[in-house]
Amino acid sequence: MSYSSKSPWLIHYDGSSCNGCDIEVLDSMMPLYDIERFGIINTGNPKHADIFLITGAINHQNVNVVKHIYDQMLEPKVVVACGICACTGGVFKDAYNVIGGADKAIPVDVYAPGCAVRPETIIDAVLKAVKILDEKAAKMGASEKNR
C-alpha cells in the first residue's frame, strides 16, 4: 500500500503568470473546495513537498529557479503545469523573453490547461498527479529492493 497518494503536499511556484492562475490555485485551497479532504497541504517548502504546481510561462529569469526548486524536492515527486502558459507558454509563447512551458525546464507529469485554469481542473490534475506519485513510489520501492 502506498502512502504517497494519501498525503500529497504541494508547493506552488508562480513563473511569469498574469496571476490569474495563481488566484485560482489559491481559490482551490479555500474552504469551498477543501482540498485537505485529500490530505493535500500547501507547504511552501520544496523539501516537504511532493507535488510541484507551476503557473505561468518559463522565462530566462526563472528557468534556473524552477530547476533549483525541482532539485530540492525529494523523490518521489511530480510536476503539475497549471494553466495554458505553464503548459505551452500560452499567449506569451512568442515573446522574446519567454522560453516556453514548464517542460522546457523540468519534466512535467500532468498538464492542466485553461486561461485561467479552473479550480476543478486543478483538483482533478492534482488527483491525477497523485496516481503518478504512487507509481513512482512503487518504482522507487522496487529499485530499493533490487539493490
Added chain:
Amino acid sequence: MGIIAFLVAVPLIAAALLMLFRTDQQRNVITIAAAGATGLASVVFAVQYLFAGYTVFALPQEVSYITTWILTAIDIVLCAVILWSAVRYGNRTALVLGIIQTLGVVWFANMTLPEGAEHMLENPVYLDQLSVIMVLIVGLVGSAICVYALGYMKDFQHHEPEGAPDRRHFFSALMFLFLSAMFLIVLSDNLEWMFTGWEITTVCSFLMIGYTRTPEAIKNSFRQINLNMIGGLAFLGALIIVHLTTLPLSLGALIAATHSMASPIFILPVMLLSVAGLTKAAQMPFHSWLLGAMVAPTPTSALLHSSTMVKAGVFLLVKLAPAYQVYPVASAMVVAIGGITFVLCSFMAITQSNAKRVLAYSTIANLGLIAACSGVGTSEAVWAAIFLIIFHTVSKSVLFLCVGTVEHRIGSRNIEDMDGLFSRLPHLTRFMMLGIMGMFVAPFGMLVSKWATLVSFAETGNVLFLILLAFGSAATFFFWAKWLGKLAGVAQKAENVEGGVHKSEWFSIGFISCLLVGCCVLLPVISQTVVGPYLAGVYGETPQLIGVDNMIIMVAIVVFIAIVLLTPWGRATKKRRVEVYLGGQCTEPDSRRFHGSMGRTMTSTKRNWYMEDVFPEGTLTRVGLIICISVLLMAFAACFIFDFGFLAGGSFMVDREVLLVGPDLLGILIGTVCFAIAAPVAGLLLDGLDRKVSAHMQGRVGPKILQPYYDVRKLFTKEPASVNAVDEAYVTCALIFAIIAGGLFVSGSNLLMCVFLVTLATLFMIIAAYSCRSPYADTGADRECLQVMSYEPMLMIMTVGFFTATQSFDIARLFQLDMPIVTSLLPIFLGLMFVLTIKLRKSPFDLSYSHHAHQEIVKGITTEFSGRTLALVEIMHWCESVLFLMWVGMFFIWDNPISIVVAIVAALAAWFFEVTIDNNFARMKWQNCLGGAWLVALVVGVVNLFYVLITPFI
C-alpha cells in the same frame, strides 16, 4: 601535614624558578613538572583525606608564630605593591584604599603579634570534604590551566605588537603563586593566614589583568583592585572585631561561636566576611571588576573566573552557611544580592556578542546562585552550592580555554564570527559544545545543582527567589542556546584551521572535558560519599533531594549526549546532500548566496538575537547597583537598629522535607516503554481530530482522522536526503529525550526532571535546526529559543507549586492526596493553560513553526528537515502534545480511581479549548509572546506561591 606543605610549596618554588629561568624550553619543563606535581599531590591528598572528614593538624606554636610573622610581612609587601602601582599610575582611589589597608594591617599586626607564640592557634590547619574538593579543583583544573597557558601565551606573544617585552615568565609565575595562595585559603583555619592568601589572590589578579599594560588593561586592573580592596578591608575589619572579642582567630571557632549564647556579638564579623566573600565572588554591586578582567590573556580569565579567585569568595560563603541560619539579616542580604545578581546578569548575558563577556556574565550569574544557596544556609542549599561550585568550575574552564584557543585560530572572540565553527574547528567546537551544555541543560551537573537550588528554595518557602530563579534560568537557556546554535552550524565546504592548536592546549581542554563528563557520571557517588558526609558533619543530616534512580538516568543521558557529540555516531554520510532553501536559486550554499530578483546575486545574513531593547545592559546594571547597594546598606543599618533577639533569632524560614515516593528504575523503564507505545498512537489520533475539528470550525469536511499517520508513513518512504549529516541524529535524540520525559511522568517519577528533559528535547531540535545554517530554519530556531524562554518560568513555577501542594516532586504522590491540586493551585493551572498554547504550537503563539498552510518563515524550525527527519519531528510533536495534556490532567488527580476519568476529561476539554483559540486568533508578535507569558508567570507565580506558602501560618 607534609603533603599540605608540599601543596603550598610546590607552586611557590615553581613561581620562583620561573622568574629565574626565562627561556621557552626551561619554562615548558618547569611548568609541566610543577603542574604535574601539584596535580598529582592534590590527587594523593584527596585519596588520603577525601573520606577522612574533618581533620585538624597541630602545629608547634612557635612554627605558627613564625609563619604568622612571615605572612604579615607578605601582607605589608602586598600593600607596598599596591601603593607603588597606585603612585606610578596615579590612581587616587587605590592610593587611599591602599593606605587605609596598610594602616589596618600594621595596626592589626601590632595587636596580635606582640601577644607572643602562646596565643597562636594549636591547630591552624584543617581540612574537611569541602576543602578537599577545593584542593582538587585548584590542583587539577588550576594546574591544567597553567599548562594551557604555555601554548596560549606563545600565540599571545606572537600577536603582540613588534618589540613588546616578553614577560611571559612573570605571567606563569603569577599563575603558580595564585595556586599556592588558593591552597592557603582553603586549608587554613587561621583567619589571619586566610587573609594573607586572600590578599595574594587580589594582588596577583591585579597584576595579571594589567599584564599587557595597555591603558584599558591598567584601568580595569585598578577597578579590580579597588573593588577587591573594599572586600579585603571588610575581611580585615572582621579580623579586628573577632580579635577584640577575644575569640581565637579561627574560622571554625567563629562559626561555632555563632551558635553559642554569645552569638549576637558575631553578627558584624559574619556580615563583614560575607561582604568580603561577595566582593571576591564578583556579586553586584562589585561585579564590574570581573567584566573588566576580560581584557587579560585568556588563561587569567580561566583561572580567575572558573577555578580560583571567585571560588575563594564562594568558598568562604559556603563555609559561613551555618552562620546564616542564625542571622536572618545576613542571610537575607546574601540571598538577595545573589538572587538579584543571578537574574540581572543572566538577562544581560543575552545582549552580549563578545564570547568572553557572555562567559563573564554567566560566571557572575552562577556565582550569584551559589551565594544565594549559601545564604539560605540549609543543608540542601549547601548541597546545591557545592555541586554548583564543582560543575561551574569544570564547565566554565573548558569554555574559557576553548574561547581563548578559538580566538587565536579565527582572530575574533565575537560570537558572530563563530558561525560554522563546527566544520572549521571540528574537535575544539565539540568540546565547546560539551562545555556549553554542561552549563545549562539537564542532565549535566550544573542543571542538577540548579534543580537542588530550586528544591532548597522551595523547601524554605523563599517565594521571591524562586521567581528570580525561574526567570533567570529561562534567560540562561536563551543565551546559551543561541550561542550553541552558532557553533553547531555545519558548513558544507569548510577549511579546517585546527592545525595550529598547541599540544598543551589540547591536553588541558581534553583533560578538563574528561573531568566534566567524569564529574557528571560520578555525581551520585560524589553526593553519597563526599558531600553527604560533609553535610552530615556540619549539619548532622544528609539531604535527600533527588532520588538515586533519577540520578542514574541522568548519568546515562550524559553519557549518551557525550557519545552523540564526540563520536561519529548517527552521522548519515550516505544521504544525498541538498542545498539549503533560500527562496530562489542558491548559488553558493555555504555563504548563503542566492540569485535573487532582477538578476542580482544576494547574500542572506543572519545575526544572533541580542534583544538589546528588551534587556538594556546599562539600565539593568544601574538597577542592579541601586538595589544591591541599598540591600547592603539596609543590612548593615539593620544590625544597629534591631535588637539582638531578632538579629540572632535564627532563620525565619520553614524547612520542609522532600518526600521521595517515585518508582524505582524498573518502574521508570516500564513507564517509558508504555509511553513510547501509547503516546504516539494517542498523539496521532489527537492530531487527526485536531485537523478534523478545525476543518469543521471553518465549515469544511477536513481530512481523515488518520491523516497524520498517512503523512508520517509517506515521509518515511521519501528519498533520504538532507542538508548535513547530523540533523537526523539530533532529532532522533530529541525524540528519545521526549519519550523518556513522558516515561518519567507516566511512571509517577519526578515532575521537575520531566520538565527538564522536555527542555532538553527542545534544545536538540533547536540545535538540529541551527546545524542547517539556513536563514529560515535559523529564524525558526531563534523563535523556538524565545518560546522556551517565554514558557520556562511558568513551568518552573508549576513544578514548585506542585511541590508546595504535595510535599513532593513525584507524580506518584498525587494518588495519595485527599484533594486534587487544582483546588490550591488554580492560578498556576490557568498560567499553564496560557503557556500550553505555546507548547502545543497553536495560534496566537505558534512563532517557530505550525501546521498551518502559510507561514511567513516558510516552515520555521523544520524548514530544512525532510523525509524521515521530518517524520521524527512529527512523532515527537505527538508525544509532547500527549505529555503536555497529561500535565493538565495531573491537576485533577487525587486518591480516587475516578479521578483518572476526571483528569482525562479535563485534559480533553483543555485540548478543545486550545483548538478553539487556535482557530480564532491570528499569530501575535514575539514581544507579546514573551511579555504575555512572563507577565502571566510572574503574576500567577507570586500570587499562588505566596498563597500556598503563607496560608499554613495564618
